Amino acid sequence: MPPIVTPDNRLPRRQALQWMAALASPSIGGKALAQTVTDMAQKPNAQAWRAMSRLGYGPSPFQIRSVEGAPNAQVWAMQQLELALRASHQPARISADAAEFNQSLPGIFEGTRKEREARAKIKADPGSIADDRDEVNFNRFMVRQAAAWRLSSCSNAEQENPLLARMTEFWFNHLNVYVGKGSVRPFVGHYVVNVARAHALGPFEELLLASARHPAMLHYLDQVQSVADGTMGPRGTKRGLNENYARELMELHTLGVNGGYTQTDVRELARVLTGWTIDPNNASGFRFATRQHDNSRKSVLGHTYPSGFTRSGEAEGEEAIRMLARHPKTAARISLRLAQFFVADEPPPALVEALTRKFLVTQGNMHQVMQELLSSPEFWRKENRLFKTPMDFACSALAATQAGSDPRKLLLSAKFLDDAGQPVHGWQTPDGYTVDAATWLAPEALTRRADFAMVLARDTRDLGFLAPYMSPAARAAIEQERPGMRDGLLLASPDFMYK
16 A cells, blocks of 8 residues: 655645545455454444444434443444334424425425426416426425435434434335436425335335335336226226336335246236325325226236235235235345345345244334344344445434534535435436445545545534544544544545445
8 A cells, every 4th residue: 555644744635535545445455444344343342333333324423422321232222223113103303494395295296286387387488487486496396305304314313313214214215216207206205204214113014005005106106007908098098007016016125036926927916906096185195096996806926806805996905015015035035135234235144034034923023123133143243244335424424524404514415425326316216226335335436435525524523533433544544644634534434434
C-alpha cells in the first residue's frame, strides 16, 4: 500500500478518497481489508457494532447510550425486537408538515385525479399553469415526501425504532413496487407505511394479503387489468387475464423460481385472482369486482377453487394467497432471504433450516422467526460478514452525523443514492435490490461513498464517538490526518463500510 500521508502531514482530499477505495477493494487492497475486518471482529465492542449496524443503521449516539444500558449486546438485540414489535402496532411518526404522502387512499386518488385534469387543462391552455402548479406537481411532491421520510426514519432512532426501519426495508424490497411507474407513484409512501411497516413483525400471510390489496401493488403488477376471459369492457371490447401479479406472487413473493409450480399453475392462480382491483372511494383502496371474476373451476398446486370450504369470489383468492404464504417452499425462501439480509451473503445452511422450521411451526410469525435468528450463534459469529449497501451507508452516515431531520442532508443523501445505483423506491423490476457485497463493493463506488462522506461530515458534530468501534489500523491512519478531515474519514473508512 502506498504511504498515506505527505511529508507535511497533510493529505489532499482526492488522495484520501483514492486511499480509502484502494484499502477497501479486494482486488487492490484485499489483504488490508481482510486485516481490518479481522481487527474489528476481535475488538471487545465488535458485537455491539454488529447489533447496532444490523438491527438498525447505527451506531448513533442514541443507540450507544441504549446498548450501554443493557447487560450485553445479545440482551439488547432481543430488547430491540420487542420494542420493534410494539412500535409496529403504533402509527408511524411523521411530522404534520410532511404527512401528505400518508394521507387516506381516497385522498391520494383525488390528488391524482386533479393532477390529471390540471395537466389536460395546461395542454389545452399553457397559460393556465400558474393557477394549477400545486395540482400539477402532486405526484412529484408525494414521491419526494415519501423518500425524505424513509431516509429520516432510518437515521433517527428517536423517530423510528431502528429494527423496525430495517424490517420495513426488508419487506418493501421483498414486495417491491417501482416509484417510476406513473400509476404507482403517489401510493408508494402509503404502501411503505401501511403494508411493509405495519406488518413487518406479524404473520407473513397478513403482510402478503395487505400487499395484494394495496393500490400500489395492484397497479404495479397490472392486477387491475386482469379479468375473466371474455369480460366486456366499457367500450364493448373483450378483456382477459393478465398473469403478471400471479407469476410474481409465486416466483418472487412466495415459492421462488424453483418452487415447483408450472405455467398452468400461474394461469390458474391468475384466474383465481380475477376481480381483485382498486376502489378510489374505499378507505382500503380495494374492491372485489364480482362481475369480472372467473367463477368456473380452477386448480393451483393441487388445490381446487372454489373448494368445498370457501365461497367463490374474493374468498378463494384469499385462501390461495394464504396457501402460498404457508407453503414449505415459501418458508425456505423467506428464511434464506432473512439470513442473507441479517447474517451473511452466503448464510450457514443450518441457520436457514432452523429459521424455516420456526416459520412453518409458527405459520410465518415473523416476530418468532426473528427471535430464532437473533438467538442463533450464527448471527453473532464474526466470520459472518455483511457489506453495507448504498442505502445502509447513507442511513448509517446520516445516523452518525445526527442529520436525519436536516432537509439539506436528506436531499444530499437521496442524490448520493441515485448516483450509487440504489435510488429510494427506485428499483424497476419486482425482484428488489440485491444486498450482497459482490453487487456493491467496487473501487469506483467506494470513491463515491467517500465523496459523500466528506461532504456530509462538513459542519457536523464531532464523530469521535465512532473511534472506539474502529480497528486499530483505521484509528491510527485517521489520527494522522488534519482534524478537519477526520470525521469524514471515519465515515469513509473501510470499517464503516461493514455492518
